[in-house]
Amino acid sequence: MTLQVTDVFASYGPFKVLKSVSIEVKPEQCISVIGQNGAGKSTLLRAILGLLGLESGQVTFEGKDITNLSPWERAKIGLILVPEGRHIFGPLTVYENLSIGCVKYQRKKRLKKRLDFVYELFPFLQQRENQTSATLSGGEQQMLAIARALMAQPKLMLLDEPSLGLSPVMIEALSKTLEEVKRTSSLLLVEQNVRLALNLAEKMYMLHGGQVVFQGTDKEFESEPKFLELYFG
Numbered sequence: 001m002t003l004q005v006t007d008v009f010a011s012y013g014p015f016k017v018l019k020s021v022s023i024e025v026k027p028e029q030c031i032s033v034i035g036q037n038g039a040g041k042s043t044l045l046r047a048i049l050g051l052l053g054l055e056s057g058q059v060t061f062e063g064k065d066i067t068n069l070s071p072w073e074r075a076k077i078g079l080i081l082v083p084e085g086r087h088i089f090g091p092l093t094v095y096e097n098l099s100i101g102c103v104k105y106q107r108k109k110r111l112k113k114r115l116d117f118v119y120e121l122f123p124f125l126q127q128r129e130n131q132t133s134a135t136l137s138g139g140e141q142q143m144l145a146i147a148r149a150l151m152a153q154p155k156l157m158l159l160d161e162p163s164l165g166l167s168p169v170m171i172e173a174l175s176k177t178l179e180e181v182k183r184t185s186s187l188l189l190v191e192q193n194v195r196l197a198l199n200l201a202e203k204m205y206m207l208h209g210g211q212v213v214f215q216g217t218d219k220e221f222e223s224e225p226k227f228l229e230l231y232f233g
């Protein structure tokens with residue numbers, strides 16, 4: 001198993017958010033977590049990445065208990081986030097943003113190798129290498145955020161609503177990109193765009209009020225009107 005989250009409870013002060021959440025990601029698998037605003041999706045990612053302490057429960061990665069590791073230690077072993085809202089460094093160039101993503105490789109040779117890999121997947125980023133990142137379009141910035149995460153050679157890439165604010169054409173491009181990324185990394189995709197999630201993920205989890213109310217395949221999800229109703233209101 002790549003990632004196993006078991007019976008996790010997490011709160012912001014007195015405000016309880018995650019209530020007995022268990023999910024798992026198998027090697028080379030893409031799972032998707034969907035749910036309405038405030039369901040606890042980003043909180044779940046924070047808990048997995050060690051950005052929010054657990055009240056109880058356990059997180060294991062490749063069979064190792066990582067519940068008490070720091071976010072940095074988790075990044076080093078391959079858990080890499082593509083955050084909601086991209087959070088690229090606007091004043092820096094495309095090249096500089098990508099270099100920052102290369103958490104493990106201070107050595108120039110390794111950096112070059114990762115850059116070659118990323119530029120092959122995103123040729124436009126090589127053409128824009130010296131462009132200030134803030135001047136890229138929203139969709140291009142999203143691709144840069146994914147490329148920056150790939151620089152760290154993730155074993156599990158966690159994406160928080162990557163389709164937010166993108167046009168249908170850009171969402172299509174994003175979907176193709178993530179299909180490519182799936183060849184090299186497991187994916188945990190948080191999405192509001194259920195269509196994108198259904199297309200990419202082999203397994204879906206639905207969070208509602210901080211609890212997993214559904215888990216199953218895309219087909220099982222689509223054949224359950226009750227969940228569609230819960231999701232779409």
Ligand SMILES: Nc1ncnc2c1ncn2[C@@H]1O[C@H](COP(=O)(O)OP(=O)(O)OP(=O)(O)O)[C@@H](O)[C@H]1O
Binds near residue numbers: 012017035036038043
């Ligand atoms: N730092 C915080 N302090 C207190 N409450 C918080 C904090 N961050 C999130 N919350 C609350 O926790 C709940 C879950 O938030 P979370 O961000 O995980 O939702 P989400 O499913 O990611 O929603 P969205 O789709 O809008 O991004 C919400 O009710 C939110 O108000």
Ligand SMILES: [Mg+2]
Binds near residue numbers: 160
């Ligand atoms: Mg969120």
